[in-house]
Amino acid sequence: MTVQIITDSGCDLPKQYVEQLNIHVLPLVVTINNEEKYDGESIEPKALYDEMRNGAAPKTAQAPPTMIKEALETCAKNNTPCIYITLSSGLSGTYQTAVLLAQEVLETYPNAEISIIDSQCASLGFGLAVYHTALFAQNGHSYEEVVEAARYYTSHTEHIFTVDDLEYLLRGGRVSKAAAFMGSLLKIKPVLHMEDGKLFPLEKIRGKKKVYARMIELMKERGQVLDQQLIGISHADDLEAAQTLKEMIMKETGCQDVMISMIGCAIGAHAGPGTIAMFFLKQPYQTN
Template identity: 40%
Template structure:
């Protein structure tokens, strides 16, 4: 039986215990606070990052994984595995996918598949987890790739940020929308379409966030009876628990995976981010 290794990057926001349990290799992007640099997922916990973000006078920046870093990981993993499946964050949001492709092409006769998720955070992290479970069960490479591509087409992402300031500074939302949103206390519900962050709906006032999200999710008609829902938060466990309870009471899903938003996603979303990830039937 061929040994298949699942690799992803740190913005998949996969809980560490789950990544370790399923033997997923996580390659880190980097977040910078001025001259200080930290490996996403490894050097700062989510709580530590958001605490640093709140107290820092410096706007954090991020950098993608280099081809050399991917090549080093690929070569190491190929010593003990027959093939690699590497799933990255959206190529529309980062050059990380291109770096992985360059690394793959630099290793002759290597059996490496690089997949552009066109998603962010645990939206594709949950697909990586499914791939790792299949690899552990001894499924073939083609079976795993087929399932990954099937799921990536069916993941829906909904997330809300506490302030539009970070999306504005990072160029993820236009200045006029950010200013109007902050003045009117409007919080957009954001999603992912064609690999980019897009507005899905809007909510006025913090008290309406959870009911509005549940209302929006309900309108999509998901069947959650056999579905594990992914939830992610930026160091706001109380708000996360509120959303979890609301989804549980309304939809009765099979279960939940709770993820913490890492440094790189958090640098662009800012504090107070909360997200939910679903699979369309």
């Protein structure tokens, strides 16, 4: 029996892969100009970034609990094992809510197979973990094997990224006002990563090309057999930068498989236009 993979829009996984692998994506909520929108449904990333460039300060909220419960109940009613992989609990309350709702569903359907997994990932790093897990499920593995694979992929995914304007991180409390001001004056760009499901700065570098070169150095230090991996790049309305980074990665690592996606509204609302990120596994998953 196929395992149903459920996730939320913080994964930034391109729609073609979502459809190909029958992944159920729940929308996170974005409030902009006092209107609530569903990420990827009633608002698209390009529109959000245009609004942000014009001064809008969007806020985000977790996936609607009614949608989460409905997705879990549908699987339980149909005797379909399901795994809900959520946006990092360090960035969203969706994981905690999903755990409580899963308990409610299991009270009604005690034999249902439901797992809620905190990805501790974001954007396409989260998306790649979901993609690999869904592909693993589609290949006919058992529910227990798919859960094990999901836990591996979510715990072995690396995130390295930079932002175009420190102002957006300032709004989210990620950098101080003084640091944002000096960074803007000196054209300093931070290199950040994910640690224990939260964003942390690693280094500050002056100049975009130097930042990309350093990001790739970090990837080569942290990742194994990069030439045999699917590497992800996500961007906040800067496809040209994503293509540049892709070419650099392919040249430096020998990787021939790179997925590029636009950063969705839920993540982009905090990172801001011009953010560029890359994702890879510390080492590929190997089954016995």
